[in-house]
Structures are given as C-alpha cells and as structure tokens.
Amino acid sequence: MDCNGRITIEHSFIYAGRQISEMWNYVPLCWAHHLGDKFVKEVNQMISLNRATDEELSKYPRKNWSQLKKYLNEKWGIKKVAR
Numbered sequence: 001m002d003c004n005g006r007i008t009i010e011h012s013f014i015y016a017g018r019q020i021s022e023m024w025n026y027v028p029l030c031w032a033h034h035l036g037d038k039f040v041k042e043v044n045q046m047i048s049l050n051r052a053t054d055e056e057l058s059k060y061p062r063k064n065w066s067q068l069k070k071y072l073n074e075k076w077g078i079k080k081v082a083r
C-alpha cells in the first residue's frame with residue numbers, strides 16, 4: 001500500500017461545480033495517496049460509489065452513476081488494484 005503521512009479527506013466528486021457534502025463522498029486517505037504520487041482519482045471515486053446507496057445518488061441525477069460505478073469497478077476492482 002505504501003501509505004505515508006497524516007490522514008486527510010478526499011472529496012471524490014464535484015457536482016454542478018461544487019463538492020458533494022455527503023459522507024459517501026468523503027474518502028479518508030493518507031497524505032501520499034491523497035496529495036502525493038500515489039493519488040488515483042478513479043479509485044477514490046470507485047470507493048465513494050460503492051459506499052453510496054442508489055437513493056443517495058438519486059439526489060444528483062445529472063450523472064449516470066450506475067454506468068460510472070460499473071466502469072470503475074471493472075477497471076479498478078479489488079482483484080486489479082495493487083497500490
């Protein structure tokens with residue numbers, strides 16, 4: 001995992017130009033994975049979408065969340081992640 005540094009909070013998604021202020025959108029990351037060279041935005045977004053319920057995501061209808069979640073899980077899902 002190569003974690004290093006203090007714990008920080010990543011906001012995975014922006015919606016309509018603003019950060020989404022929901023617990024599912026907050027991903028705790030060490031400094032290296034958030035602000036250093038280990039940062040991979042799509043992995044953080046995958047984690048957020050796997051935490052959110054369909055009902056929570058329905059508050060933000062302008063994104064195709066189910067399609068994005070499928071894409072991210074196929075690309076970065078647990079078997080493929082070696083960070």
Ligand SMILES: [Zn+2]
Nearest residue numbers: 003004030033
């Ligand atoms: Zn880390």
